[in-house]
Structures are given as structure tokens and as C-alpha cells.
Amino acid sequence: MPLLTGGLVAVVGAVVLAAAGGSYLGSTIAIGLGYAVTTVGMVVQLGYSKQLAFSQSVFMGVGAYGTGILETRYGLTSGEAVLATIGLGLVGSLVIGGIVTRAPGLALALATLLLPLFLYPLATFSSYLGSFTGIEGIAPLWNDASYATMLVRSGIVIAIVLGLATAAALRVMRSGVGLQLMAMSEDERLAAGLGASLRQRRLEVFVFGSVLATVGGALVASSQGLVTPDILAEPAEITLLIMVFVAGRKSVVAAIGGAVVIEYLTTSSAFISTNLTTFEAIALVLVLLLEPDGVAGLVGRGGRALRGRLANRGAAGAVAASDAAGSPDAAVAP
């Protein structure tokens, strides 16, 4: 089932990008799918496991800067750079996660909230990282003489990666480890009593979310052709949180939709991009108050209500038919 869903996500993404045909819309969707790789990881980390870590934008920065530096300074191809960056993200998240996941609850949140406070100025003042302007000239994932073909094929690569990330996230959530994570999110003592290794699971969730964020950052940088320090600033993390919480923090598919829609809205029109923060705030308040599982929860609730109504109508129809068949009048009924 996870593989099927992942495959479906990849196919739908690829078809949409092919239909967009290298247009500006296609470019926006490709970037949105890059962000979606990160939000899929956040569903497991923040939504499902309730791990209070706000370091995803920082790991996106690791992915984006890693790809940019390896390509422009060390001459790696985009594929090699992305793969090397994934390795970097894995090692980095293991090292950082090994330390930060020792910090409990709000301490972990505070530690990860501190990261942008020193990494953003570091990137803006470091000439190695390109200072304020960042690093330009990052190659797309698929080079081609035609810009439109390059955009479509690079986008399809991103869609395939997103499909793999989706399958991996669903596999984790539906496994025994997923059940332990769910137990931990409800009550850590209970989970420990059931035999879950809290520290190991915390580290695994942190690494999972961070590696996907690194991949997402690398894909976004390849799609945009550049990386700037803004990816490390607090607003970047805020955007990611909105993408996940408004769409549905426990639904992988919703988080993908949230990333694409918000990325689209950011660039769709001057009115929407100017007022997007206000709309996001209203949507977030409504979601928090009315449906904590976001738009996905609302759709799920609506679907269940509709199914229930249809089932009731079917049952009522069957009862009426059975009554009609069993009644004396049925024999003479026309």
C-alpha cells in the first residue's frame, strides 16, 4: 500500500508537470514538490510523532547550500551533488540529532528554534557561502538544450523522489516502529513500558525528518538555480509549518498538497502574495479551533458523514423493500 501510494504520487506529479509543459506554472509546481519532500518528513516528525523540532528549514539549507557548493566549487554534476548532500544530511542529522534529541520536550524545541538565530547570520556574513546573495548557477537535475524539456524532466525526477519519500513515510507510519512512535506521542512512559527505546526512536524520527528536509532543500535549490540565506531564516520554517498544519499534519498526501498550493499562492498574484500571511493566519486559527487535523481532517470527516448517510439510506431502502415484500398488501400491489 505505501508503495502504491508513493507510485501514485509520482505518476500524478509527473503527469501534471508534463501537462504544464515547461511553463512558469510547471516551474512553480516543481518547486512546490521539492518543498513537499520536506513536508512529508514533517508529517512523520511533527504530526505523527509530535517531536518538537523546528529544524527543518535549517536542514533544507544544508541540502541547498551543500548542492550549490559541491556543484559550483567542486565541479560535481547535479546528481552527484544531490547524492553527496543526502549523505551529508544523514551524517549531520545523526550527529546533531544524537545531541539535540537528548534535550527533552520544550528544550528540544528551544534548541532547534535557536538554530536559525546563528545559522542565518553565519550564511549572510560568510563569503564562502556567498554572503547576502547566496550561490547562483546551480544546475537543474536534468540538463537539456530545450528549457521546457529540461524543466519537465527535472520536475519528473523531483516527482519520483517525492513518490519514494511518500512511500518511505507511509511505510514508517504503518510499521511496528510507527505504532511505537504513536504510543510515544501520546505517553512516553507508557511507550517505554511497552518496550519502546525512547532515545533510539527519537533519534530515528529526527534523522528521518532531517534527511527528507535535506533532500527537499537540494531539490528546491536545483529547481530555482540558486540558494540564498533566506532558506535558513525563521520565515522559511514558518512557511513549512503552515504548509503542514493547515493542510493536515497527520496526512502525507495533504502535506504534499499544502506545499504545492502555498508555493503556487506565493507567486500567483500580487494581491494574494501580499495578503497571503493574513489568509494563512485565518486558516490556521480556523483549523486549530475547528479541525486540528486540517483540511485533510475536514475532508475525511465529510467523507465519513457522506458514507454514513449513504449507508443509512441503503439500509432504509432495504428495510422498506423487505417490509413491502413481507406485507399482505405486497401480493396485490401492482
Place this chain on the structure above:
Amino acid sequence: MSNFLNLLAAGVTAGAIYGVFAACIAIWFRVSNVLNLAIGDFAMLGVLGVAELSQVDHWNLAVSILVDLVGVGLLAWLFDWLVLHFALDRGQADHGIVTVFFYTFALSLGIEGVTLAVLGTDVRSAPAFWNGPALEVADFHVQRAGLLVIGLAIVVGILLWTYLRTTVSGRAASACGESVIGSRIVGIDAARYRRWLFVATAVLAALFGIVESPMNGFTYSSGPTISLLGVVAAGFAAFRRPGRAVVIGLALGIAEALIGGYVSTSYNDVILYAALFALIVFQPRVLGLSTVPT
């Protein structure tokens, strides 16, 4: 020596600002178990509102400040009445991490978005209360606005300490955060304390923003960074100890100024916050957080 004293004066001024915002966050967390991530936005709203009323609409400064503070207080009251009341008192919403962070985070986003749409992206500051060049004391200089900030911080600190420690109402407010059910049993209206402290800290933040803005201009997006600095300082005070939060805020400001003066002006924030990060992850006990909201 004069260089050190100048840096110290700058650090104490910046630290007083951090300390007050941290104290506002800690006081309200103590009552509600919710982090006020909109505290910086209330300060921003205070500054930009006064700047607009007094400099663009040419209102009298005192009237501008009064109207602005009433407006900020009203906004805080409305948010509590329309959102927090339903989320926290009626149990109609999710709890745990969502409650701790995301309601005030949404408020912060909303204030930022509306301010951007209405007032634009310009850097602004409220008119200075005490005009003139920096004051010379012996061999070092202190900005007049800085002195006002420090003075206001001392007055507010004493008032808050007196309220929380010596009044029945202050003790009742603290009890709400310890146990909502327990406080209800003994007849304390937790929702009322939460609401009025939310309003009071919002107005206080706006007032501090207005007083300190002649030193640092504000834009529509200044709020989150101020809130984050306040959260960091309050975090080192276990989010519940306003007095300790002020001390931590002062220490942060002084450390930032001294690192900027003696080590690197560009990398002072990098060094300071990296050191704090290392401190949290290697010695999480320094935060004094014994319980985790789930």
C-alpha cells in the same frame, strides 16, 4: 576602560529590552501554559501605530500613544475572547504542542500580514520622548532612549514582582499555571487571569517598543525575531520565572555587546546563539524544565 563601559551600557540597554519581553512571556506562560509568540508583534504594532498616528496623521503624541495602547490591548482581549477562550476553556480544540505554540503563532502571522497590507514595508520608529545627543557620564556615553528603557524596565520589574509575590491576585494567577483544575476548585477564575495578563503583557510590550524604537527602527516583520529572543531568554528561566527571565535577558544583551565589541561585530550573534545552543543540548538541565506538555 571607557570602551568596556560603553559596551556595557549598550548591552544593558539591549538586555533590558530582551529581559522585559522574556518576563512578559514567562508571566503569561506561568498562568496559561502557552508561549506568547506574538509578543514581538505587539511591540511592532505599538511602534508602527504611534509612528503612523503622530507622524503621518499628525495627532498629538500623547493621544497617539494612548489610542495605540488601547488598540493593542483591545486586540489582545479580542483574540483571547474569540480564540483562546474556545481553545483553552471550552476544550473545543487540540491540546499539547499545538496549544503551546500555534495559537499565538497564528496571531503573530495575522498581525504581521495585516500590518504589511495596511502600513507597508517602511522602517519606522516612534518619536523620541527625550531628544538630544547621547549623555556623557565620566568617560562613556549612554543614549537617552536607552536610559528610558532601563528605567522603565526597573519600574515594571518592581511592579510585576510586587504583584506576583505580595498580592493575593498575583498568587492566584501563578496557581492557575500550576494546576487549572486545582485552581478552579479553590475558586480561582483561571480564564480571567489569563485574559487580563495577556492584555497587560501586550500593552507592556507595545509600550517598550515605543520607548526603544528611536534606537532601533521597526518594520512589519520585526516581531518574530523579538518574540524568539524573548522565548530564548524565558526558556533559560524555565518559562515560569519572570525575575530570572529578566536577568537572563540582561546577560544576553551584555554578552552580545561584549562579543560584538571585543570578538567580532559581524559574528557576535553567531557566537552567542551557538554557545546557547551548545549549552541547551549538552546541559538541558540549565533550563530547569522538569515537565513536558504533551
